[in-house]
Amino acid sequence: MEDTLTSRKPRTRDDLLFDGLINGILLFVLIVTLIPLVYVVMVSVTPMGEKSSLFLPPTQWSFSAYIELLKQPAMLRAGLNSVIITVGGVLVSMIVTVLTAYPLSRRDLPGRKIISGLILFTFLFNAGLIPLYLVIRDLGLINSYWALLLNGAVSVYNLFVMKNFFENLPDSLEEAARIDGASELQILWHIVMPLSKPILLTIGLFYAVTSWNNFFDPILFFSDREMMPLPVILRDILTGLNSADYAESTSNTTSHPEALKMAAVVLTTLPMLLIYPWIQKYFTRGTLTGGVKE
Amino acid sequence: MKPDLTAEPPQDTPLPRPKTSTLKRLMRHQALYVLLIPGLLYFVVFRYWPLWNAQIAFKDFNPTLGVEGSPWAGFKYFIQFFESFYFSQLMTNTLIISVAKLVLGIPPAIILAIAIHEARLKWLARGAQTVSYLPHFLSWVIVFGVLLALLSPSEGLVNQAIGALGGDTIPFLTSPEFFRSVIVLSDIWKETGWGAILYLAALLSINPTLYEAAEVDGATRWQRIWHISIPGMLDVIILVTLLRLGHILDAGFGQIFVLYSLPVYSVADVIDTWVYRQGIQNFQFSLATAVGLFKGLIGLALILTANRMAQRFSGRGLY
Numbered sequence: 127m128e129d130t131l132t133s134r135k136p137r138t139r140d141d142l143l144f145d146g147l148i149n150g151i152l153l154f155v156l157i158v159t160l161i162p163l164v165y166v167v168m169v170s171v172t173p174m175g176e177k178s179s180l181f182l183p184p185t186q187w188s189f190s191a192y193i194e195l196l197k198q199p200a201m202l203r204a205g206l207n208s209v210i211i212t213v214g215g216v217l218v219s220m221i222v223t224v225l226t227a228y229p230l231s232r233r234d235l236p237g238r239k240i241i242s243g244l245i246l247f248t249f250l251f252n253a254g255l256i257p258l259y260l261v262i263r264d265l266g267l268i269n270s271y272w273a274l275l276l277n278g279a280v281s282v283y284n285l286f287v288m289k290n291f292f293e294n295l296p297d298s299l300e301e302a303a304r305i306d307g308a309s310e311l312q313i314l315w316h317i318v319m320p321l322s323k324p325i326l327l328t329i330g331l332f333y334a335v336t337s338w339n340n341f342f343d344p345i346l347f348f349s350d351r352e353m354m355p356l357p358v359i360l361r362d363i364l365t366g367l368n369s370a371d372y373a374e375s376t377s378n379t380t381s382h383p384e385a386l387k388m389a390a391v392v393l394t395t396l397p398m399l400l401i402y403p404w405i406q407k408y409f410t411r412g413t414l415t416g417g418v419k420e
Numbered sequence: 421m422k423p424d425l426t427a428e429p430p431q432d433t434p435l436p437r438p439k440t441s442t443l444k445r446l447m448r449h450q451a452l453y454v455l456l457i458p459g460l461l462y463f464v465v466f467r468y469w470p471l472w473n474a475q476i477a478f479k480d481f482n483p484t485l486g487v488e489g490s491p492w493a494g495f496k497y498f499i500q501f502f503e504s505f506y507f508s509q510l511m512t513n514t515l516i517i518s519v520a521k522l523v524l525g526i527p528p529a530i531i532l533a534i535a536i537h538e539a540r541l542k543w544l545a546r547g548a549q550t551v552s553y554l555p556h557f558l559s560w561v562i563v564f565g566v567l568l569a570l571l572s573p574s575e576g577l578v579n580q581a582i583g584a585l586g587g588d589t590i591p592f593l594t595s596p597e598f599f600r601s602v603i604v605l606s607d608i609w610k611e612t613g614w615g616a617i618l619y620l621a622a623l624l625s626i627n628p629t630l631y632e633a634a635e636v637d638g639a640t641r642w643q644r645i646w647h648i649s650i651p652g653m654l655d656v657i658i659l660v661t662l663l664r665l666g667h668i669l670d671a672g673f674g675q676i677f678v679l680y681s682l683p684v685y686s687v688a689d690v691i692d693t694w695v696y697r698q699g700i701q702n703f704q705f706s707l708a709t710a711v712g713l714f715k716g717l718i719g720l721a722l723i724l725t726a727n728r729m730a731q732r733f734s735g736r737g738l739y
Contacts, residue, residue: 253716
């Protein structure tokens with residue numbers, strides 16, 4: 127906006143200094159954010175016997191660390207678990223969140239303030255870890271994927287963002303449909319949902335990221351190692367815990383042990399990098415200021 | 421969950437309706453209540469049932485007797501915690517880590533937002549912005565891997581640099597002197613870009629004519645930042661600071677849980693990590709619940725206070 131205004135004037139020394147500083151800050155952020163990530167990728171492709179270094183790229187790229195990881199049944203199993211947890215988590219979360227947000231967005235619903243208040247209270251105060259653990263145990267959900275899908279079903283923040291979005295939709299379409307005799311479910315499905323695509327995508331992606339990154343709940347609620355998702359396995363690989371599972375691969379390995387670790391980091395991050403451009407595109411709308419009420 | 425029988429009549433109905441009885445109003449909305457069932461069940465089972473279970477903080481919990489069957493113990497476990505040597509250590513660690521994240525974490529986000537807003541090279545601003553969000557979406561386990569690549573004593577980039585300069589390698593992640601710095605700096609690395617969004621939104625909502633007028637009056641760009649941008653962000657800065665003060669007892673459980681290890685417990689153990697170890701690993705259910713409840717109650721009081729202050733100072737609140 128001010129570009130055209132100021133760029134016509136001759137630049138003063140002060141102005142150049144200012145621009146230099148601004149560009150310097152931005153460049154610094156760009157580099158400091160990217161270097162660690164680039165370095166991880168570089169280590170992951172460094173062949174055996176070579177030392178990884180940032181300024182000397184490996185003489186040749188070796189993908190043997192990736193191949194070895196992908197050949198391991200434990201790794202594939204963990205990947206499958208992650209997919210189950212993420213897909214199931216998004217489905218359950220979106221269904222429950224939409225079904226809760228829609229009635230609460232209706233200003234004429236008796237009791238909506240009290241229900242919203244009770245939900246908000248759980249956001250401000252919770253009983254802590256152990257009482258929740260006892261609930262999951264009493265429900266018989268230990269070592270069940272449902273423990274994760276149900277415990278993470280609703281994020282209060284996402285719920286209120288969605289509710290605010292629904293509240294701001296024009297009422298006239300809904301009214302018209304109601305006069306035509308449409309049921310609430312039909313109105314929700316045929317009118318509200320199509321109008322809410324941006325927010326549904328944003329929140330769906332948020333739930334997907336949360337489920338994919340879910341690390342603590344599996345440790346807490348699963349004892350069966352077969353059920354652990356990628357983040358848990360990744361930490362075991364990084365810390366060298368439970369190395370028995372990976373002993374085979376690390377003893378007669380052809381890859382660098384560090385390369386193996388970093389390849390596991392990249393593999394766990396990959397889905398995130400694939401959906402990141404989508405997140406980027408959608409999240410700015412609605413969610414950023416949606417949480418802050420005037 | 422009981423529907424609200426005392427609710428005020430609907431306020432913005434399009435047509436004035438004849439007064440109907442409460443029962444009729446509830447009946448008219450029965451389909452909506454049916455839709456609410458899964459959500460309400462979720463909150464009752466997974467959020468309110470744990471509150472009921474929290475009574476074991478005041479009981480000698482015995483798994484075979486169950487939550488209700490276990491005998492009452494009064495404030496025994498609270499007193500045990502307050503008198504233990506852990507109390508001061510956990511509070512110290514929690515507060516140091518949390519306050520350092522707050523004090524050192526907010527200025528970079530503000531500076532980044534100003535830089536993005538002031539940049540003339542739009543591609544650079546967009547690039548820095550896009551890239552700076554990314555770490556927010558990575559889990560702490562991933563960041564742990566990144567930190568190993570940077571900091572591990574044998575292969576880590578930083579230790580390679582130290583070695584090249586003739587220094588001794590430093591085991592950052594396992595030495596008590598450095599661990600908190602790693603926690604705070606990695607948090608800044610991960611969250612600065614995300615934190616800048618709110619400040620940037622505040623900057624973008626400033627009326628551009630203010631900047632134009634200042635320029636006509638001969639203000640330098642430094643002066644425009646100082647007299648227009650900073651005041652324009654002040655409400656949001658106050659709001660964010662107060663709300664983070666409300667969460668001062670949350671030092672970042674996920675992060676510390678992934679990054680810490682036995683050698684650094686003395687400087688890294690916070691309330692949440694201790695509750696996990698005592699409760700889940702050592703089966704001290706009642707003690708861990710008492711500590712969790714203590715933290716929750718202090719947290720609730722802080723959040724309510726912070727929110728009230730935010731509303732007073734800036735006219736805005738989160739809740």
